[in-house]
Amino acid sequence: xxxxxxxxxxxxxxxxxxxxxxxxxxxxxxxxxxxxxxxxxxxxxxxxxxxxxxxxxxxxxxxxxxxxxxxxxxxxxxxxxxxxxxxxxxxxxxxxxxxxxxxxxxxxxxxxx
Amino acid sequence: xxxxxxxxxxxxxxxxxxxxxxxxxxxxxxxxxxxxxxxxxxxxxxxxxxxxxxxxxxxxxxxxxxxxxxxxxxxxxxxxxxxxxxxxxxxxxxxxxxxxxxxxxxxxxxxxx
Numbered sequence: 261x262x263x264x265x266x267x268x269x270x271x272x273x274x275x276x277x278x279x280x281x282x283x284x285x286x287x288x289x290x291x292x293x294x295x296x297x298x299x300x301x302x303x304x305x306x307x308x309x310x311x312x313x314x315x316x317x318x319x320x321x322x323x324x325x326x327x328x329x330x331x332x333x334x335x336x337x338x339x340x341x342x343x344x345x346x347x348x349x350x351x352x353x354x355x356x357x358x359x360x361x362x363x364x365x366x367x368x369x370x371x372x373x
Numbered sequence: 374x375x376x377x378x379x380x381x382x383x384x385x386x387x388x389x390x391x392x393x394x395x396x397x398x399x400x401x402x403x404x405x406x407x408x409x410x411x412x413x414x415x416x417x418x419x420x421x422x423x424x425x426x427x428x429x430x431x432x433x434x435x436x437x438x439x440x441x442x443x444x445x446x447x448x449x450x451x452x453x454x455x456x457x458x459x460x461x462x463x464x465x466x467x468x469x470x471x472x473x474x475x476x477x478x479x480x481x482x483x484x485x486x
Contacts, residue, residue, distance in 0.1 A: 264415075294473070303461065303478040304416075353415055361406055362463075362474060364416035 262288050264356050266365035273344055273372055281339045281368045283354030289334035290356030295327070298351045298367075310337045344372040376400060377464050379477035387485050391450050394480045396462035398443040404465035405445040406474060407436050409458045416461065419447075449482075457484045 263286040273279050283293055291312050296304040308329050309317045316329035326348075328340040337356075341348055349372045355362040378397045386392050396405065404423045408416040420429045425440025433450045449456055459481050463474035 266415075303476045306473070306475070309473060351413065355416075361418050361421050363418060364408070366415040367413070369413065 262286075262356070262358055262363040264354065264363045264365040266352075266354055266368050268368060269366060270369040271371070273370070275345055275372055276343055278340055278342045279344055279370060281341075281352055281354075281370075283337045283339070283356070283365050285335045285356040285363070288356070288358060290358065291334060292357045293331060293337040294355045294357070294362065295329060295337070295339050296353045296355065298353060300351075304353060307339075341370065344370070346372045348372050376466070376475050377462065377477040379460075379462055379480050381480060382478065383481040383483070385483045385485065386452050388453060389451050391448065392452055392482070393449075394447045394460050394462075394482075396445045396447070396464075396477055398464045398466065400443070400464070400466040401468075402438070402440060402443050402445075402464055402466065403468035405436075405438050406463040406465070407445070407447050408461045408463060410461055410479070411458045419460075452482075452484045454484045454486050457482055 265284045267282045293310045295307045297307050298304050306319050307322045310329045310331040312331045312334050318324045331337040351367050351369050353367040355364045376399050380395050406421050407419040410416045420436045422438035428437045435448045438445045459479045461479045462477045
């Protein structure tokens with residue numbers, strides 16, 4: 261199946277700093293990528309839909325100024341958590357869609373101290 | 374109420390036993406996706422169902438879609454410890470071309486040897 265990578269796999273940062281997470285589709289081009297957030301033992305919550313070359317579409321309740329998404333190319337989307345706070349600590353997963361399904365990255369665990 | 378209900382929430386079976394996980398959508402289903410996740414990791418795509426009555430199998434896992442009931446079931450035959458993990462169903466309720474999905478809370482499967 262298609263491969264999606266995420267970097268970093270885990271990051272620890274201080275409160276108030278910004279963290280960038282990269283999502284890459286390694287062997288295919290993805291016009292649409294998705295960013296999800298998952299809390300322990302809970303399901304994935306869609307944060308935003310990222311289309312290459314255009315502004316991301318955010319789900320209700322997700323602050324667009326806090327979670328900056330850039331989809332600069334057909335193989336790369338980035339999520340920047342700005343001025344991170346402890347409540348932003350979570351597991352962030354990206355996915356990239358093909359004509360058959362979404363393929364998910366391995367996730368990034370963010371811990372804000 | 375949840376848009377996508379999964380049952381059971383958790384399941385413990387003895388190796389070799391069969392099991393079924395159900396997924397029910399409160400909205401029209403245009404596609405139903407099954408994924409497997411190990412805690413703290415990304416999602417592995419299992420199967421996609423789009424047409425009413427469609428049934429797909431991969432190794433010992435079979436999934437069916439009942440479009441009228443807006444339900445899908447995932448059946449594992451002769452379970453093995455390697456089947457253990459979290460099973461998530463994702464629903465396409467929009468019918469759009471970007472495969473935006475809503476996920477259930479997942480079913481935690483434990484297979485005892």
